[in-house]
Amino acid sequence: MNPLFAFDDATCRALAEAHGTPCFAYSASVARAGFQALRAALPARVRLAYAVKANPHPALLRCFAGLGASFDCASIGELARVEALGLPPGRTFFAGPGKREAELAKALEMGVRVQAEGWEDLARLDALAAGEVAVNLRVHPAFDLDEGNRIIGGTGPSAFGVDEEDVPALLARAASLRHVRIRGLHVFAASNQRDAAKLLAIHGAVLDLAKRLHEAHGLAFEQIDLGGGLGIAYAPDEAPLDLARFGHGLSDLLASHPWFAGELILEPGRFLAGPCGVYLARVVRIKESRGVRFAILEGGINHLIRPLLTGQAFPVTAVGKGGGDLPYTLAGPLCTSLDRLGDAVLPELAPGDLLALGRTGAYGLNEGMTHFLSHPVPAEVWVEA
Ligand SMILES: Cc1ncc(COP(=O)(O)O)c(C=O)c1O
Known part of the structure; x- marks a missing residue:
């Protein structure tokens, strides 16, 4: 298992289905x-x-x-x-x-x-x-x-x-x-x-x-x-x-x-x-703009503000899709161009695809701008395994 992610792909998929997305899961x-x-x-x-x-x-x-x-x-x-x-x-x-x-x-x-x-x-x-x-x-x-x-x-x-x-x-x-x-x-x-x-x-x-x-x-x-x-x-x-x-x-x-x-x-x-945390969010849409391929996700800096505060990006994987070589800019749903989670090289994505962001157990949800735009607050799931 990739040590940057606390859960394997099958578990990420099961957690997303059981608890809805976006959500945080902690191992x-x-x-x-x-x-x-x-x-x-x-x-x-x-x-x-x-x-x-x-x-x-x-x-x-x-x-x-x-x-x-x-x-x-x-x-x-x-x-x-x-x-x-x-x-x-x-x-x-x-x-x-x-x-x-x-x-x-x-x-x-x-x-x-x-x-x-x-x-x-x-x-x-x-x-x-x-x-x-x-x-x-x-x-x-x-x-x-x-x-x-x-x-x-x-x-x-x-x-x-x-x-x-x-x-x-x-x-x-x-x-x-x-x-x-x-x-x-x-x-x-x-x-x-x-x-x-x-x-x-x-x-x-x-x-x-x-x-x-x-x-x-x-x-x-x-x-x-x-x-x-x-x-x-x-x-x-x-x-x-x-x-x-x-x-x-x-x-x-x-x-x-x-x-x-x-x-x-x-x-x-x-x-x-x-290390114990994974953030799970689905792709809402893909947009190409002036040479940049955006994957717009269900959540952004309302749930993970570290990339904006310090430039610290979290590792990302497309669950169940393996590696890839397409550069994406990950954006969130907020009405500000500050809502970016970083850049990632991923396989070709489509709406509905599940992304996992690893190492999100620290300075994740409790630091995010959860109130901005009044999106529902994601579930936090404690996995006893
Ligand atoms: C007083 C104090 N102790 C501990 C910490 C935790 O730091 P870290 O997460 O880098 O270990 C912080 C972080 O801001 C802090 O202000």
Whole structure:
């Protein structure tokens, strides 16, 4: 089976017939295997906190919770989804540059570890707390080792975290807090990175930053949160992340920082959710326009907006038709020429043909512009196989 697609052609066809199109289908066995492979490669002192923003489907959350995952949330809605899992306190994190008071109150009530992104998070938590509260400080580093990555955004101005150069002033101010104590560091500095050496260089730089803060300010870190960013292949010629190399590299990093006795946190979203999902949509019409052959599908950026946001195309196959050599531009049904899912080389298509887009388990439906044009919201099918 093609590893870029969680289901084979026969299963895709059966799912489309049973649930209608367009729809998303998620494979429990692929999600489980991905989590277990990553867990097995990592040192015991690394905790996996699934980034709910990648895909908050309740069955996927239950699947990861059952495998021992912690969870990284970014809103009160995501906190509520994780609360519904009934986990013990201490398994949930909350990051985000604009946390409202009600969200911080919810985090406190749930015993969630907050990634404080500035003075306001610290002060609001301090005012809300009844007893001591440990938080992590999110820092926007002065280094950028994932250059050119539009998601990370480089070393320029950022809405996220405290600028590294402003940390000393913030720590001085934080000394006045009654309840809140900074006991961890959070830095998110990579996105869709499949190169283990690059990821390790970024994580090494974060540990060096933590060491500098520890030495200069006596901060005792219980946790260093390295954020997400573990990459996956979206095309047959893209090599997957070398998990063994990554895991050994993290062990080496921990060994080279004997001052740090706490745990590392990883918050992968794409890596854990992406491979389990397939988006199924039929061709509505074929249109040739000035030398370009369009396949206009039942869904577009209302269901998958990543290609527009980042240029990241998903792998596509024509179900039951095999390979082909015709170039197509895949368009959606929305009344905007922004509605493109990318270009693909496919066999000759006709209305009614079923296309499958792989790796759509992360940053798929929950990120799309589902409300625009009021098309019906596609089904999401959890396949226990
Ligand atoms: C704080 C935080 N953690 C984790 C993630 C997940 O990133 P990825 O899907 O690249 O692993 C994100 C993504 O935006 C994030 O903002």
